[in-house]
Amino acid sequence: MTERYADKQIKLFSLTSNLPIAEKISKASGIPLGKISSRQFSDGEIMINIEETVRGDDLYIIQSTSFPVNDNLWELLIMIDAWKRA
Numbered sequence: 001m002t003e004r005y006a007d008k009q010i011k012l013f014s015l016t017s018n019l020p021i022a023e024k025i026s027k028a029s030g031i032p033l034g035k036i037s038s039r040q041f042s043d044g045e046i047m048i049n050i051e052e053t054v055r056g057d058d059l060y061i062i063q064s065t066s067f068p069v070n071d072n073l074w075e076l077l078i079m080i081d082a083w084k085r086a
Helices: 019-029 069-085
Strands: 008-014 036-040 046-050 058-062
Touching (some): 019 058, 046 069, 058 069
């Protein structure tokens, strides 16, 4: 069940850098991880699709900016962009 706070759903998403930690946070909070698909093309471009409705929800993204910093940061920024466009 997705948690609700002040008439908004709380959704939790994890990107590729810290999936084990995200799963622990999900289990401890009782909030299931959201469904996304992520693909990295041979030229290094990243595509992220959010596979559920997030409009009007509170969204929390778990992503480390540790090594490789550039890749992880770009993945986070692309996820934020996908969320804002949803």
